[in-house]
Amino acid sequence: MRPDGRKPEELRPVRIHRNYLKYAEGSVLIEIGDTKLVCSASVEDKVPPFLKGQEKGWVTAEYSMLPRSTEVRTPRDSTRGRINGRSCEIQRLIGRSLRSVVDLSVLGERTIWVDCDVIQADGGTRTAAITGAFVALVDALRKLKEQEGWERLPVSDYVAAVSVGKVEDSLRLDLCYAEDSRAAVDMNVVMTGDGRFIEVQGTAEGAPFTEEELYDLLSLASAGIRRLVAYQKEVLGNLHE
Amino acid sequence: MRPDGRKPEELRPVRIHRNYLKYAEGSVLIEIGDTKLVCSASVEDKVPPFLKGQEKGWVTAEYSMLPRSTEVRTPRDSTRGRINGRSCEIQRLIGRSLRSVVDLSVLGERTIWVDCDVIQADGGTRTAAITGAFVALVDALRKLKEQEGWERLPVSDYVAAVSVGKVEDSLRLDLCYAEDSRAAVDMNVVMTGDGRFIEVQGTAEGAPFTEEELYDLLSLASAGIRRLVAYQKEVLGNLHE
Amino acid sequence: MRPDGRKPEELRPVRIHRNYLKYAEGSVLIEIGDTKLVCSASVEDKVPPFLKGQEKGWVTAEYSMLPRSTEVRTPRDSTRGRINGRSCEIQRLIGRSLRSVVDLSVLGERTIWVDCDVIQADGGTRTAAITGAFVALVDALRKLKEQEGWERLPVSDYVAAVSVGKVEDSLRLDLCYAEDSRAAVDMNVVMTGDGRFIEVQGTAEGAPFTEEELYDLLSLASAGIRRLVAYQKEVLGNLHE
């Protein structure tokens, strides 16, 4: 039995509140079980130095946790004077995932800053960040589309993500913290609405895992992401209408 | 007329949601108009080096803004690689204000970390932080009282804070951002439940101000804080019952 | 009795040596009792990024203490690898205070850097910094006036500052370190030559203070600042002659 009574292939309840912040071009509060994040998408009219003069835009992400989003208080990066390795890795993943469905050449010399701030962490914060950030990003791009008179939203497909893992010899979808912290295998999967992979990151925390386990985990993730994308569609409507 | 139609001596609507976070010993979401902060109080069983061996505790605060809590996105301190001067100043103010009503010698060798994170900023974030943090702190101390069998809560009085200022030649209570950004005088006042001052910080942003203006601003603040403390009492009940 | 035998409303001896440094456009050594600072004003022909293209100038301050200006050696910020919160707060106060009397639009795209370095600290370093820095600033601006052929010095009034506090139940002017370190109330006041307030920062270090105490402290400060401004006039002569 799972700590919260779910079946192995069951997601926690998901809620996405759009327009959560007053100033941001796009923003959501996403709740997946007890995991809660604020994701915002901010438009800046310039690009990082390595893109200057190339007439295309950029999408970048930052990820951080409030100090008391965690069971034990985590000191702030700004106080510790150094960036957290884990945060680094996660924000690179979020940025890559979102960029894979955005046509950067349509953006012009603009950066979309996606900020994912964890208010409460109960497992799956990085995948919730991607699922929520996608919604905030679409809202921001819809505003830009309006404002710039673009013909189409420069987004090729939905993007959502979920974690899967092996806990006590059973394969499970959407691990909560109590499961994640003792999982033997931990995998994060990012997919598009049409069922293709953007990112697969599987890690043996204890013993290595077999090919068969890998394939079973991937199909568990795939089914979960299908449901998350269905919910994104419900929230956002069709991308190109 | 004020931007949101208030009278000069009128507060914005205030709401404090207790137990906002699952893990923290005390936590609130405080909303004052469109200003929103999460304040949490975390108990750690050790003290900073300068207090070691003195058999007393410490209360310290950290303050930060989510990047898109502001009209224009503010880069993170951790990315800029340096601490923001303004945040520094504010967290020192919050810490001092809370310590002034706590009997640190009762705490034992413990630190209460008070984290104030601004989700949305529409003026008055530092005073809202104090007003909300006080509630989170009391909740954390009540848990400690229970756990340690203290006879009394080691808190001598309520603490709340408000901003006042001079805008377009009128003196006003609880400035929103549109007022704050063009105030000629800006003052933050922190008071106890019995009407005494913990901190008075008045700044001429443009022309200096007279003694009379100072006194009028202080009584405006004093009336506002009385109402905030009344609300804290409603939320928390009597401190010593 | 006060540690140095002064009466409650008595300032320590004040001396300001002008042109203390060979290279700076303006510089002083200010001594208030055993508190000694070097304040310099340096002219730079550019403004910070947020002012570019606005055809006005800027006045900014930095404050630091020599490691052994204090009773116990204080490690350098550069060695500790982080900026001191207290220094941050003080340099923001000095900058704001000086800017409140300078007409920045006359300066052109120039920054005046005001450096206040504490050689010896015996209480009241931040207020001494303001009182001394004002003199260095005027000297630098007089040079610029000469050089640029301005009609008038772009300074509207004198600025000086003093600390007051409540120590052992008596209200006192210009606290030395031995008083400051055990004051129940500590207040820093910055005023103009015509007796108006630029900044009032009052803090209860122990018990909160009453409205009456606040008013008495302010009039003590006001009298002290009147004497400091008189001395600045003696040293600088009339601002507009």
Added chain:
Amino acid sequence: MRPDGRKPEELRPVRIHRNYLKYAEGSVLIEIGDTKLVCSASVEDKVPPFLKGQEKGWVTAEYSMLPRSTEVRTPRDSTRGRINGRSCEIQRLIGRSLRSVVDLSVLGERTIWVDCDVIQADGGTRTAAITGAFVALVDALRKLKEQEGWERLPVSDYVAAVSVGKVEDSLRLDLCYAEDSRAAVDMNVVMTGDGRFIEVQGTAEGAPFTEEELYDLLSLASAGIRRLVAYQKEVLGNLHE
């Protein structure tokens, strides 16, 4: 055709020089095509704070590139004053991979520091780091085994890693830089000697990839790693003899 004339499923030439450094407990120079790294394993008789008192050891990795290991010189982290996000991510991967086959409880309160420094980078530096670091680690542990009189080497299996990817619609093993920089899919795979997975990290750089492509890439990687492990066995001999 591949830039260096290889077949899609062909590895570049691999050479591992053991005992490359005079002082390190274990060290190699690993060359895979033009990619060259020095990997060393250093034994320190203490553990990081989070492991204190648990009577087990730790294996941690650091990864860095010489400034001119790359086509265009890369500024040093120490000069830029901040850690590189990519390096962070890679060193976490190396550490996790090695720990997955080491019995930390045998080590006692010791840390093995694994340093992977890239002398020349022509693609696949992170996977070469893992393959080489494993050899350096085994050499260091063999010395400890001798010195401590352990009965067995606390290593459960060989570990090697390789990159695979999709370049110009063909799936290829062991990408060189010219391929890696324009790959549509880029995947790093870490496996044990018995063919199980430790880590799978697949990323769509351009278009997302299908389930079938994922499976084909994994079997390409699996075949490559089998050959790398065979080479490690040749170099190291049997782990438990």
Added chain:
Amino acid sequence: MRPDGRKPEELRPVRIHRNYLKYAEGSVLIEIGDTKLVCSASVEDKVPPFLKGQEKGWVTAEYSMLPRSTEVRTPRDSTRGRINGRSCEIQRLIGRSLRSVVDLSVLGERTIWVDCDVIQADGGTRTAAITGAFVALVDALRKLKEQEGWERLPVSDYVAAVSVGKVEDSLRLDLCYAEDSRAAVDMNVVMTGDGRFIEVQGTAEGAPFTEEELYDLLSLASAGIRRLVAYQKEVLGNLHE
């Protein structure tokens, strides 16, 4: 002719004011021409980690310049967020020079922190720092001798330093800034009272220099240091009386 009319082998006027700071165990204001520094020696009752448990002490130095000690304002290290390479080098030189005449085993587990802060820089600040710091150090050690009842001052000889250089084809003693900035050869020499060398650092700024020039510069330096030591003796009296 030299800019200030001196003869090639002439020192600038030197003045050392002892006990310049109220709190430091030893302190001086040293003036050599227009070069002015405050040097202080502070006693701390612990040693750096690398010396723990060895029953000996340490002497270490820090060197910094006030921002406007220089012709053009120099930004502070703490603001720039990184330590200045030149300061680093100088403080290591000062520390080494002083340690070479102190018997560290007598100190016990104590550190003497020597702080050299440049108030005004007109060439030769590092050598003036050594010459002044020696006096501050002796004063601090004399206090410790008294307090600890040591039989002898643990200082084997006087230490002083001077710069020499080749400017416009003439060899000169004690370069001022105008000379230093266009010297072809610049040399700093640290010697003991008995005429032996502690440190010789000669640098060709333009063309390399010959053996003969090196020897001539060393004897110029040696004569200058003899006079500086004579002045130290006058100021401090005999070290062992």
Added chain:
Amino acid sequence: MRPDGRKPEELRPVRIHRNYLKYAEGSVLIEIGDTKLVCSASVEDKVPPFLKGQEKGWVTAEYSMLPRSTEVRTPRDSTRGRINGRSCEIQRLIGRSLRSVVDLSVLGERTIWVDCDVIQADGGTRTAAITGAFVALVDALRKLKEQEGWERLPVSDYVAAVSVGKVEDSLRLDLCYAEDSRAAVDMNVVMTGDGRFIEVQGTAEGAPFTEEELYDLLSLASAGIRRLVAYQKEVLGNLHE
């Protein structure tokens, strides 16, 4: 007897492998006994801010040690979050030494970055860095000469460096680590091919040294450098042919 059986005036075996790195404009692996460094010279088409618009170039150096180049592992600067004082000093020395023989006005607005990374440290790393970096620099400048059609290589002479010291009362050339770590006097000397001095840095680690010892050490160094330059000539051929 010396630890490795050499005579006092004997160099360790020296080998310089040119073109060690694939991408760098110039690069060597230099081995002097067990001391090994990679030195590379990289051309960048811009100059540091202080040289902009002056139509001349710059040569700058960076020096670092691999963590396990040393007997005990040295933590990385990037991990410690601060630059090492010793590295700072050494890279300034390397840069100055190389600039003293390069005609910067010929380079145009270009920077040559010289990176010296110590693979294995057995004493004399800074002098080996200079000796090796000179070769890498010449190779890079020869490429530039070709590419730019310069008439002559803008290098006036060879540059090499060596350490000398006093160990157990004997004066010795080219100290290995076992000697260096207990030397009473340690001296680094940089000279040109025609026997003139670029830099002399002599330090008394224990007792001060006499003038005679200084002269004897300098001639020992001078003889050693003559042999190193002979080897550079063999490796590089004549500079101007």
